[in-house]
Amino acid sequence: MTEARPTIERVRQAARAAHPPLVIAAHGTRDPEGAAAARALTALVRAVLPDVTVGLGFVELTEPGIAEAVAAAAAGAERGAVVVVPLMLGKGGHVRRDIPEAIEAGRARVPGSTVAYAPHLGPDPALRTITLQRIRAVLGDWSAASTTVVLVGRGCSIGETNAEHAALARLVQEEGGFAQVLPAYLQVTGPDLAQALDQVVRLGAERIVVAPNFLFPGSMRRWTHEQTAAWRDRHPGTPDVRVAEVVGPCPELAAVVVDRYRAGARRLDDGGATPVYLSGLVLRGRDVLVVGGGRVAQRRIVALLDAGARVRVVSPTLTPVLSALEASGRISWSARAYAAGDVADAWYVLALTDDPAVNTRVAAEAETRHVFCVRGDHAAGGSAWTPATGRSGGMLLGVIGRREPRRTAAVRDALVEAVRTLADR
Incomplete structure (x- = not known):
């Protein structure tokens, strides 16, 4: 038995090494119950992902911060690769700005680390199912068809995020079969909760459920209850109003987080961040060595000439186009095979033969001479990568991807079209 335990532990460690750690990025709250709920959800996620190190960080108010959680996860990861899942229902300022900034701060503490930033949680069909469950839990003897729902969201200064909440209200109405579902917001925009309640009463509602679309207990949940109670006090004799519960830590929510994690982990498996520094080379009047005279070399040489480079080709043969350029x-x-010393005096080198052994030798000499070298057969074996480029709107656009040339080209084409569209406005 004593021999088995170390073996089991080694297996577990190996399994964890094969899966990037997860950092759940939560909002943060002064409410101890809300922080406890976030930690309870984290425990549920750990149970679903026993081979993954699962951490928790908060945007504000609660420790640890997201930067600290990301740095700790990256430092303990085999490749420094981490997946961050924003525990957010809407794509507001935290998702767009605060969490990405915290991620970068955490990455800066662990040089070479990589983070896959997963999409926020909503809208997700599984979350709508939870919302419907919370509403139905307070219906009692009311039928859905006779019940009006006021779906309460946070509200923010980003119109797209507020529109997501309004769209959710419509989906809840159609999927839940309620008489009507109206959106309300607690902050920044309207209608606020009291205004929405006034509106549904004017429309004839007699049975009303206020449904807070929030993940955990906290200020938003408390304000929802307080504002509903205050509205009741101001409107004695009005229709009955019941308040549903927030989502809370539950297996269904954990499953959504796990789905986001797995999508992020797949992105890391696909290559994650491209490990290069994007720069523009000024090659006008400078010597560039191209080893190889085939079609790939032809494409690159034409672009190099457009940039004003002095191109020197070493290859036993040339394509007709290259022969015309030489003539x-x-x-x-130089009509021969590559030889040691050919890299001398070059500012930039491209190894583009169909022989990996030759390309390896070219790259090795370039490395020794501190000259950047592109390898056409094996990008990672060189010290520079060639982007997919296009011109539009007076700009040269370049995209560098990792192991997905078709996707890289598609992104390049989309950028060219986007710039052209902007220029036409």
């Missing part, structure tokens, strides 16, 4: 004096050609 016109636009490129120089």
Whole structure:
């Protein structure tokens, strides 16, 4: 038995090494019950992902912060790769700005670390199912068809986020079969909760459920109850109003977090962040060595000439296009195989033969001479990568991807079209 335990532990450690750690990025609250709920959800996620190190960080008010959680996770990860799932229903300022800034602060503490930032939780069909469950739990003897729901959201200064909440209200109405569902907001925008309650009463509602669309207990839940009670006090004899519960830590919510984590982990498996520093080379009047004279070399040489480079080609043969360029004096050609010393005096080198062994030798000499080198057969074996480029609106646009040339080209094409569209406005 004593021999088995270390073996089991080694298996568990190996399994954890194979899966990037997860950091759940929660909002933060002064309400101890809300913080406890976030930790309870984290425990549920850990139970579903026993081979994953699951951490928790908060945007504000509660410790630890997201930057600290990301740094700790990256430092303990085998490749420094981490997945961050924002525990947010809407795509407001926290999702768009605060969490990404905290992620970058955490990454800065662990050089070379990589973070896959997963999408926020909503809208997700599983979350709508939970919302419907919370509403139905307070219906009692009311039928859905005779019940009006006021769906309460946080509210923010971003119209798109407020529109997501309004769209959710419509989906809840259609999927739940309620008489009507109206959105309300506690902050920034309207209608506020009292205004929404006034509106549904004017429309003839006799049975009303106030449904807070929040994850955990906290200020928003408390304000929802307080404002509903205050509205009742101001409107004695009005229709009955019941308040549903927030989502809370539950297996269904944990499953959504796990789905987001797995999507982020797949992105890391696909290559994660491209490990290069994007820069523009000024090659006008500078010597560039191209080893290889085939079609790939032809494409690159034309672009190099457009940039004003002095191109020197080493290859036993040339394509007809390259032969014409050599005949016109636009490129120089050594009609032979690569030899040691060819990299001398070059500012930039491209190893583009169909022989990996030759390309390896070219890259090795370039590395020794501190000259950046592109390898056409094995990008990671070189010290520079060639972007997919396009021109639009007076700009040269470049995209560098990792192991997905078709996707890289598609992104390049989309950028070119986007710039063209902006220029036409």
